[in-house]
Amino acid sequence: MSILLNSESRVLVQGMTGSEGTFHTQQMIEFGTNVVAGVSPGKGGSQHLGRPVFDSVAEAVISTGATVSGVFVPPAFAADAIMEAAAAGLQLVVCITELIPVNDMVRARAYLASRGARLVGPNCPGLMSPGERSKVGIIPNQNGRPGPVGVVSRSGTLTYEIMQSLAAAGYGQSTAVGIGGDPVLGLSFSDVLELFASDPETELVVMAGEIGGSDEERAAELIGRGYPKPVVGFISGRTAPPGKRMGHAGAIISGNTGSAASKVAALERAGVEVADTIEQIVERVTARLRRG
Amino acid sequence: MKLLEHQAKAQFRSEGIECPMGRVARTPLEAESAARELGEVVVKAQVPIGGRGKAGGVKVARTPEEARDAASQILQMEIRGYRVPAVLLEELLDIGQELYLGVTLDRDRRRLAVLLSFAGGMEIEDVAERTPEKIAKLWPDPFSGPLPFEIRQLTLNALASAQGEQVLERSRLLGMMVPLVQRLYQLCQRLDATLCEINPLVITRSGQLIAGDGKVEVDQNAEYRHQDLVRELGGDAEAASSGDDQLEVEARRRGLTYVHLGGDIGVIGNGAGLVMNTLDLVKQQGGSPANFLDIGGGAKAEVVRQALEMVLLDPEVRGIFVNIFGGITRGDEVAKGLIQARDELQIKLPLVVRMTGTREEEGRRLLEEAGIIPAVSAPEAARRVVEMVAGAGR
Structure with a gap:
């Protein structure tokens, strides 16, 4: 078992014929993902990486029964691609693209909500369910290893780092989800935590947040109301000064909101063990899983 | 913007x-003639930051001469570091x-x-x-x-x-x-x-x-x-x-994601979360990061070279910590960029490189051959760079 993505998922890739799309679709196929189609408006009817390419998501869904989309299209067209996927009835849309205008995302987010589709991202590494041999996005294949830990994080490379450190200590993942670093996101920490709560394979959740916004605080509220599994927390950007945007469009402490101190405090109040370093994440996971 | x-x-x-009703003026004379049209006016500094009123950047002028003098004063001001390129004269409400x-x-x-x-x-x-x-x-x-x-x-x-x-x-x-x-x-x-x-x-x-x-x-x-x-x-x-911050302006011009932090250890990494975490590690070891610099995913040798060059523009920098987690970014590419940059820029400062992930062995071998000692763990690398910078200061 896993969340969001499993061996049954039939994946199409929007922007598959582009250079990023090509490279990462290849990686996804190598990992074992069931990639059934690509979508590139104007290139319909051709083949790419041994998969049929369609002009529209709707056509691809009719012909291939795709259930999930990975979006690799350039920022100017990404919000439209996300809405197209939702309109075609896909349940899960994973958008890797960064630098999407934020008002585009506001509209896309509202559109998806009205269609009941789930969005992961944008500006995210995507997700991977190693036990199901399925991934959508750019998480390096070698970091995946099946196991009991659910990983949810806002940052890409930090997610890989955590996955690798856990794997080195012998702990694999049920599913790892990078929710993205933008101010307007699809799934939040709380959404992913709720999914992990009802996944039998997930025994423990590692949640890696960062400065900016208040998604971590809201996840802490959710956990504080009673969460069925242990959660190990981590917050990066503890030493970031207020008012400076740290790379991610959303990573900024403005006024009183978004500081690492407020997030750590909220998580600790909710009973989450917050690690100071990635090494400590591994120690806490080890202690928790041994305790059973 | x-x-x-x-x-x-x-x-x-x-x-x-x-x-x-209003007019923009870039000289005291332009302000005077604008005020002739508008009557009693308020003269306002055009700066992209709040608090200009408190800083004296907003003045009421009853006559065109007063408007000229007010504009002359305001145009010479620097408000919280910002030059005043123009004033806006507006009718009093x-x-x-x-x-x-x-x-x-x-x-x-x-x-x-x-x-x-x-x-x-x-x-x-x-x-x-x-x-x-x-x-x-x-x-x-x-x-x-x-x-x-x-x-x-x-x-x-x-x-x-x-x-x-x-x-x-x-x-x-x-x-x-x-x-x-x-x-x-x-x-x-x-x-x-x-x-x-x-x-x-x-x-x-x-x-x-x-x-x-x-x-x-x-x-x-x-x-x-x-x-x-x-x-x-x-x-x-x-x-x-x-x-x-002028270093940040220069970084924007070069298309780099850079934030100046004022310490003495230059930090370069790939991925915003990872770089933030690297800053935290340097602080935890008692060091003080000079900057945040994210070279992003899939960075090639040339980007690595540019990043080093950018970090070295900061005269406070006394050591550099490069932290790369290879996913899309390949270790050998990063290593080539680092070696090339060190040689071209003749970097004599302590340079600690932590590298893991895709093609990490090739990357580390290249670094070792070139006399740069790579580290495997990020906390260990942070400890080393902080020690080396502290040692060099003695």
Whole structure:
């Protein structure tokens, strides 16, 4: 078992014929993902990486029964691609693209909500369910290893780092989800935590947040109301000064909101063990899983 | 991109939002002749930052000569580090009441929010902190925009916490707020702005609604759609960034994601979260990071070279810590870039490289052959660079 993505998922890739799309679709196929189609408006009817390419998501869904989309299209067209996927009835849309205008995302987010589709991202590494041999996005294949830990994080490379450190200590993942670093996101920490709560394979959740916004605080509220599994927390950007945007469009402490101190405090109040370093994440996971 | 007040107001006017009569002047003489047209005026420094009134950047002038002198003073000022490229001269308003109206991104709701308060003229952040009940909020559907009944309710909610006499009758106020809010929201969408703010929104004694000041911030990710605005900013754009950290201005020019932090250990990594975590590690080891620099995913040797060059522009830097987690980024590419840069830039400072992930063995072998010692663990690398910098200082 896993969340969001499993061996049954039939994946199409929007922007598959582009250079990023090509490279990462290849990686996804190598990992074992069931990639059934690509979508590139104007290139319909051709083949790419041994998969049929369609002009529209709707056509691809009719012909291939795709259930999930990975979006690799350039920022100017990404919000439209996300809405197209939702309109075609896909349940899960994973958008890797960064630098999407934020008002585009506001509209896309509202559109998806009205269609009941789930969005992961944008500006995210995507997700991977190693036990199901399925991934959508750019998480390096070698970091995946099946196991009991659910990983949810806002940052890409930090997610890989955590996955690798856990794997080195012998702990694999049920599913790892990078929710993205933008101010307007699809799934939040709380959404992913709720999914992990009802996944039998997930025994423990590692949640890696960062400065900016208040998604971590809201996840802490959710956990504080009673969460069925242990959660190990981590917050990066503890030493970031207020008012400076740290790379991610959303990573900024403005006024009183978004500081690492407020997030750590909220998580600790909710009973989450917050690690100071990635090494400590591994120690806490080890202690928790041994305790059973 | 932050617009200057006069640019924001030009946008307001084009959307049908009323602003005071005004002229832009770049010299005292231009200010004098503008004041001849306008009569009694307020002379305002055009800087992209708040608090200019307190800094003396806003003056009332009763005569054209006074306007000339005021402009002459203000144009020579530096306000919180920003040069003043121009002044805006505007007719004096007969102020009856001051409101706050803003449209801004609310990331928790994942929508634009409309904020209205009768506690206008003050810093809205202060109002939000001390008396949040005085700000009424609305989160319109992004496709329909704010609907008339929603705007009337927003206005009624704001009125409920307003104190003192109202200049306008309730029915008139409700009727006037509807098109105003719709226009400001429409402007925010048209400009791909994350903030469109009128503070104060003046109700004159004769009952008009006029934008006393204007703030517009265009989303950086959408600037490509607004090249006309970027061009219009022209020379003002340089002045508008004159108060920014000059190393950060240079990094923007080079297309690098860099934040200056003021310490002595230069930090380079790939991925924002990883770099933030690297800064935390340096601090935990007792060091002080000079900067945040994210070379992003899939970086090639050339980008690595540019990143090192950028870090070295900071004269405070006494050691460099490169932390690379290879995913899309390949270790051998990064190693080649580092070696090339060290040789070309003749870097003598301590350079600690932590590298893991895709092609890490090739990367480490290349580094070792070139005499750069790679580290495997990030905390270990942080410890080493902090020790080396501390040692070199003795």
